[in-house]
Amino acid sequence: MRKLLLSLSGLAALVVAWDLAVRFGPPTLLPLPAAAGRAILELAANGLLLRHLVASLYRVTWGYLLAVLLALPVGLFLGVYPAGERAFGPFLELLRPISPLAWIPLAIFWLGIGDLAAVAIIFLASFLPLALTVKNGVRRVPAVHLQVGRNFGLGERELVRKVILPALLPQLIVGLRLALGIAWLVVVAAEMLAVNSGLGFLIVDARNAGNRYDLVVAGMVLIGLVGLVLDLGVRRLERLPALRWAYADGETGK
Amino acid sequence: MNSPGETAPQAAEKLRLTDLTVTFESEGKQVPVLDGISLTVAPGEFVCILGPSGCGKSTLLNVVGGFLRPTAGKVEIDGREVTGPDPRRIFVFQERGVFPWLTAEENIGFGLDGLPREERRERVRRYVELVGLQGFERAFPHELSGGMKQRVEVARALAMNPDMLYLDEPFGALDSITRMTLRRELLRIWEAERQTILFVTHDIEESVQLADRVVVLSQRPARIRRVVEVAIPHPRDLSSRQYLDLRDSILAEIGLAHQV
Numbered sequence: 001m002r003k004l005l006l007s008l009s010g011l012a013a014l015v016v017a018w019d020l021a022v023r024f025g026p027p028t029l030l031p032l033p034a035a036a037g038r039a040i041l042e043l044a045a046n047g048l049l050l051r052h053l054v055a056s057l058y059r060v061t062w063g064y065l066l067a068v069l070l071a072l073p074v075g076l077f078l079g080v081y082p083a084g085e086r087a088f089g090p091f092l093e094l095l096r097p098i099s100p101l102a103w104i105p106l107a108i109f110w111l112g113i114g115d116l117a118a119v120a121i122i123f124l125a126s127f128l129p130l131a132l133t134v135k136n137g138v139r140r141v142p143a144v145h146l147q148v149g150r151n152f153g154l155g156e157r158e159l160v161r162k163v164i165l166p167a168l169l170p171q172l173i174v175g176l177r178l179a180l181g182i183a184w185l186v187v188v189a190a191e192m193l194a195v196n197s198g199l200g201f202l203i204v205d206a207r208n209a210g211n212r213y214d215l216v217v218a219g220m221v222l223i224g225l226v227g228l229v230l231d232l233g234v235r236r237l238e239r240l241p242a243l244r245w246a247y248a249d250g251e252t253g254k
Numbered sequence: 255m256n257s258p259g260e261t262a263p264q265a266a267e268k269l270r271l272t273d274l275t276v277t278f279e280s281e282g283k284q285v286p287v288l289d290g291i292s293l294t295v296a297p298g299e300f301v302c303i304l305g306p307s308g309c310g311k312s313t314l315l316n317v318v319g320g321f322l323r324p325t326a327g328k329v330e331i332d333g334r335e336v337t338g339p340d341p342r343r344i345f346v347f348q349e350r351g352v353f354p355w356l357t358a359e360e361n362i363g364f365g366l367d368g369l370p371r372e373e374r375r376e377r378v379r380r381y382v383e384l385v386g387l388q389g390f391e392r393a394f395p396h397e398l399s400g401g402m403k404q405r406v407e408v409a410r411a412l413a414m415n416p417d418m419l420y421l422d423e424p425f426g427a428l429d430s431i432t433r434m435t436l437r438r439e440l441l442r443i444w445e446a447e448r449q450t451i452l453f454v455t456h457d458i459e460e461s462v463q464l465a466d467r468v469v470v471l472s473q474r475p476a477r478i479r480r481v482v483e484v485a486i487p488h489p490r491d492l493s494s495r496q497y498l499d500l501r502d503s504i505l506a507e508i509g510l511a512h513q514v
Contacts, residue, residue: 142350144347144350144351145351145353147321147339147345147347147351148345148347148351148353148364150321150338150339151319151321151339151340151341151343151344151345152341152344152364152365152414153339153340153341153365162364163353166353166355166356167353167355169355243355244394244396245354245355245394245395245396246354246355
């Protein structure tokens with residue numbers, strides 16, 4: 001409770017500082033916090049808030065879900081079979097340093113302006129880190145546990161199901177969280193270029209259509225809030241009883 | 255593979271190692287680890303493999319367990335060559351082998367998926383009791399002490415009803431009191447169930463307390479220096495002349511003076 005209070009007062013202090021800086025600083029710095037707040041209400045009232053929010057979440061959901069569905073088997077395959085890693089690992093490592101935003105031109109070229117291009121970019125952005133997390137997680141399963149599994153007569157598939165997946169789960173959750181964060185970062189950028197709806201589009205459009213910087217800041221605040229809620233959602237997974245063991249070391253009695 | 259005229263169930267030989275040799279390749283060089291190990295073990299016998307750290311005794315156990323192919327020579331159990339791990343012969347590691355994501359009872363039931371639920375529960379209950387873990391069935395390994403984790407691992411192995419147990423320095427990471435308790439319990443279980451046991455250790459006292467025979471290995475590459483019969487009935491009196499003499503003769507064999 002006291003921690004929450006402290007966080008809230010810190011936030012309030014920053015808003016006050018923002019307000020004062022705008023009032024006494026250069027007039028073109030930023031809209032006042034109150035103006036940004038009014039802009040959010042305006043967006044809520046005319047239905048644009050819901051429309052853009054749903055558009056962004058829709059793209060993230062599909063891009064992210066597809067990435068999770070594909071990254072899991074690919075990561076497992078690369079982790080379990082060293083030959084697979086040797087064959088495709090370098091390719092993935094080559095793709096990794098390429099910013100997902102660099103794919104935007106190709107995505108538009110292949111898929112046109114629209115949801116499909118945005119979903120594809122989000123997919124690419126979250127697939128790579130997730131697949132690599134899964135692969136590395138498989139590698140880090142202690143050899144002893146694999147040996148026990150084989151000793152108890154498990155076949156390849158049972159070994160994955162009963163030993164590798166549970167051992168991997170804590171790292172998988174971290175990877176899921178990381179990838180969702182990236183997906184949310186990337187959707188905004190993709191919407192600035194590849195579509196004409198969504199929170200990213202809202203920001204560019206507010207500037208282009210008349211320098212409504214109050215709407216720009218409102219859009220940024222909304223993006224931050226939604227990102228926070230998504231992150232808190234994934235973090236709840238860390239509390240699963242099946243994961244207690246992973247966080248048990250050195251952490252007693254919370 | 256399938257010879258109908260198999261040897262009688264009570265053959266006097268459970269395990270036979272013939273001229274086992276293992277060589278690892280490291281940076282283009284051949285590093286010999288095991289050098290011509292030959293040994294036979296009778297059914298129900300408790301054999302300790304004793305050697306200094308890093309001599310290759312764990313490698314030996316890994317080869318016998320089917321996790322590692324020997325460079326030369328062979329391992330036979332019940333007259334058949336070992337080609338891989340087998341649930342009839344269970345490895346027990348230091349407590350690292352328990353699965354941290356399963357509770358004690360789930361760990362113990364790990365290999366019993368094929369059994370009907372009732373039977374499985376009954377079997378788990380029986381081995382929980384045998385190793386004295388009542389009251390901790392639902393605990394996760396991180397909530398258990400090192401000794402209790404080791405009990406979980408032993409129970410998990412025993413629940414498979416194996417006819418052989420391979421123990422790789424199972425009590426090495428425990429405090430000396432827990433270690434003594436678990437040795438006594440292992441003997442009690444072995445006297446009840448009579449599995450054939452291969453027990454790797456670097457602890458001379460431990461080997462003389464437990465084994466029917468102690469196989470003393472040399473420094474790497476490991477050869478058998480000597481096989482010592484310990485013909486003292488259990489429970490063994492650790493202050494008896496006989497025990498001390500045997501222990502000292504092994505100490506002498508390894509070349510350690512009788513003083514610290």
